[in-house]
Amino acid sequence: MSSNLIIETETAIASFSLDGGCITAYALKRNRIYDILRPYQQNSTPPFSPLNAASFPLIPYSNRIKNGKFSFKNQSYQLALNFTDHPHSIHGNAWQNPWRVKDHKEDKTVLEYDYKAKDIKSGDWPFDFYAVQTFSLTETDLTQHISVTNTSNSLIPVGLGMHPYFPKRKNTHLKANTPNVWITDHTCLPQKRVTCPEHWDLRQNPLVEALECDNQFEPWDGKAEILWPEDSVSVELNASKNLNRLVVYAPKNEDFFCVEPTSHITDALNPASKGMSLEDTGIDVLGPLETIEGWMTFKITAEF
Secondary structure (H helix, E strand, O other): OOOEEEEEOOOEEEEEEOEOOEEEEEEEEOOOEEEEEOOOOOOOOOOOOHHHOOEOEEEOOOOEEHHHEEEEOOEEEEOOOOOOOOOOEEOEOHHHOEOEEEEEEOOEEEEEEEEOOOOHHHOOOOOOEEEEEEEEEEOOEEEEEEEEEEOOOOOEEEOOEEOOEEEOOOOOEEEEOOOEEEEEOOOOOEEEEEEOOHHHOHHHOOEHHHOOEEEEEEOOOOEEEEEEHHHOEEEEEEEOOOOOEEEEEEOOOOOEEEEEEEOOOOOOOOHHHHOOOHHHHOOEEEOOOOEEEEEEEEEEEEOO
């Protein structure tokens, strides 16, 4: 893992890696260390993997692009399939590339990623952009702010998201005000948006263990609550208004789950397949030097 940057207050600590601009840990440190996010999972092999991190950024898009193919402004593009043997491109490219430190203080760190597109045949993301992540601790609460600026000479499509991993402890609950869910195929591509069935109704504060899903919920009002009742700890997750969709990944027989604020639907760059316009999907189209921003805050209530 590249240099592990640390920020802390009297009551919390967080660390970050320049590999992928990831959060590697976020924990309370009152009478004992208590992980709010799943800390980095070190494998026996040395290469750093953002998939083992506590969270990583979803830039310049979240989730999947079908077969890595999309069209924009009458130009077709083929992206590399960047997720092992998965048939689609996933989560953009910022999580798989090195970031730089722009600023660092005791309770705040700022990372930057200046991306220059390569030849269209390379399979890399075809548009230049500049991204900045700012992480700050206020007592126990961590805030992540992301901005993405179009540094090309033409219009570009951009989406945002965050991919935090939470520990799945005994009787963990998740609550969020979101009425609809996208039903997916076996490769997690959205097929149909429906009213949440009872077992996926996040408004009812379900047990995470019972969810067993990898689906996107919308619209979302930007507020969710994760509760660990056995430990009298809860997380109020708040996100900016443009991050108005929520991906919940709660795999069976794992000790983690993910609650991912996102600005657009899955496979948003292929809107026609869902009978939508690009604007309807939540993707932003930025002109030269225009910027999109989004933020997420973890507000902690805890008894020790």
